[in-house]
Amino acid sequence: MTLANLYPAHVSELQQRAQNVLARENLDALVIHSGKELKVFLDDMSYPFKVNPHFKHWLPLVEATNSWLIINGSDKPKLVYYQPVDFWHKVIALPDSYWNAFFDITVITKATDIEQVLPYDKKGYAYLGEHIEVAQALGFDSINPEPVLSYLHYHRAYKTAYEQECMRKSNAIAVKGHIAAKQAFLAGETEFAIQQAYLKATEHTDNQTPYGNIVALNENSAILHYTALERTAPAAHKSFLIDAGANFHGYASDITRTYAFEQNKFADLIKRMDQLMLNAVAGLKPGASYVDLHIATYLDIGRVLQEFGFLTVDADTAYEAGIISTFFPHGLGHHLGLQTHDVGGFMADERGTHVNTPEQHPFLRTSRVVETNQVFTIEPGLYFIDSLLADLKASAHADMVNWQSVDEMRPYGGIRIEDNIIVHQSHNENMTRDAKLD
Numbered sequence: 001m002t003l004a005n006l007y008p009a010h011v012s013e014l015q016q017r018a019q020n021v022l023a024r025e026n027l028d029a030l031v032i033h034s035g036k037e038l039k040v041f042l043d044d045m046s047y048p049f050k051v052n053p054h055f056k057h058w059l060p061l062v063e064a065t066n067s068w069l070i071i072n073g074s075d076k077p078k079l080v081y082y083q084p085v086d087f088w089h090k091v092i093a094l095p096d097s098y099w100n101a102f103f104d105i106t107v108i109t110k111a112t113d114i115e116q117v118l119p120y121d122k123k124g125y126a127y128l129g130e131h132i133e134v135a136q137a138l139g140f141d142s143i144n145p146e147p148v149l150s151y152l153h154y155h156r157a158y159k160t161a162y163e164q165e166c167m168r169k170s171n172a173i174a175v176k177g178h179i180a181a182k183q184a185f186l187a188g189e190t191e192f193a194i195q196q197a198y199l200k201a202t203e204h205t206d207n208q209t210p211y212g213n214i215v216a217l218n219e220n221s222a223i224l225h226y227t228a229l230e231r232t233a234p235a236a237h238k239s240f241l242i243d244a245g246a247n248f249h250g251y252a253s254d255i256t257r258t259y260a261f262e263q264n265k266f267a268d269l270i271k272r273m274d275q276l277m278l279n280a281v282a283g284l285k286p287g288a289s290y291v292d293l294h295i296a297t298y299l300d301i302g303r304v305l306q307e308f309g310f311l312t313v314d315a316d317t318a319y320e321a322g323i324i325s326t327f328f329p330h331g332l333g334h335h336l337g338l339q340t341h342d343v344g345g346f347m348a349d350e351r352g353t354h355v356n357t358p359e360q361h362p363f364l365r366t367s368r369v370v371e372t373n374q375v376f377t378i379e380p381g382l383y384f385i386d387s388l389l390a391d392l393k394a395s396a397h398a399d400m401v402n403w404q405s406v407d408e409m410r411p412y413g414g415i416r417i418e419d420n421i422i423v424h425q426s427h428n429e430n431m432t433r434d435a436k437l438d
């Protein structure tokens with residue numbers, strides 16, 4: 001089905017959610033502010049604009065500043081679109097698209113004209129957005145009310161068929177970039193040149209990617225949030241880790257691959273981690289606990305460490321001793337959608353009741369029960385991180401590790417493999433593999 005076919009049901013679902021929360025909170029309307037450009041200190045330039053996710057949930061206007069949605073859950077939603085008369089900047093005309101007919105559209109040419117569109121008495125109107133000072137100046141009392149946000153964030157985990165299609169497209173775009181990046185790595189390019197190859201293939205600028213790409217050669221792959229881009233090539237290309245996504249209509253993909261330059265032990269380790277990763281994906285099903293899946297993966301990584309000779313003890317002993325987190329220090333994954341780390345991951349219900357992750361797993365980004373129509377990343381990793389290894393070496397468990405085997409792997413950095421999955425009632429849909437990324 002095309003986006004145009006899927007869109008009406010998406011809007012109806014959002015209307016229904018709005019109606020429910022407005023009735024529950026005794027409100028008349030949600031007033032969603034797209035946001036405004038943030039100026040650099042003492043400068044006349046702005047930071048890259050990032051639209052309010054509540055705004056882009058309704059329609060794919062990711063560059064619309066000073067624009068508004070007024071939603072009462074039963075009337076046609078009102079879009080107040082800002083289109084200034086400006087000879088300095090490109091003025092983005094309202095696109096003619098499948099979503100136009102679903103909005104009652106008003107164009108304003110001055111940002112302050114929103115004042116004339118909103119009622120004078122804003123009792124019952126809740127402002128949803130980033131700019132508290134704008135809301136206060138306009139006279140809103142109700143600004144980002146917590147129960148409203150909790151309700152909307154809880155339900156945002158359930159992706160409509162339209163959203164799922166956007167995320168398939170976002171995966172397909174990112175996969176083009178990953179294929180180009182792999183080729184650039186095998187051609188011996190620098191991190192900087194690989195990044196350029198990725199951006200070119202995805203037709204994204206740096207600011208359009210959903211997060212700063214991680215493009216890491218050799219030992220840089222062990223730096224979890226490595227965003228430097230070396231302009232010079234290393235003496236030898238050994239390994240390559242790329243964590244890079246794409247944006248389609250405001251929906252993110254978030255994909256990681258790791259490659260070896262030669263067929264060696266590290267290449268075998270990647271193959272084994274790929275197997276482990278797909279096994280973790282198979283564990284996603286409605287009713288499953290993501291926390292349990294994370295813990296099971298922990299134990300699995302212990303088995304890989306044992307198989308490859310990195311341990312002097314068995315996987316269970318290593319697990320009991322808590323040393324797996326030296327090699328796998330982050331969570332198995334997270335909800336994905338309008339935001340890369342999508343909201344709602346810790347909520348037990350639509351009131352936002354928080355579910356803590358287990359104390360030993362503080363970096364896990366979701367504790368929620370897995371359900372149909374939720375979208376997740378699954379991204380196990382196995383790294384050789386100097387600082388964490390130094391801590392382990394200085395600990396009482398140092399003799400559980402075969403240090404010679406570990407030291408051999410340090411120049412390769414580490415491995416992460418990350419796919420994006422829709423959980424359906426009867427099966428999982430791996431959008432990343434379906435888009436033909438091995």
Ligand code: GLY
Binds near residue numbers: 211243254340379418
């Ligand atoms: N790229 C961010 C993440 O994988 O969570």
Ligand code: MN
Binds near residue numbers: 256418
């Ligand atoms: Mn990622």
Ligand code: MN
Binds near residue numbers: 377
């Ligand atoms: Mn991720």
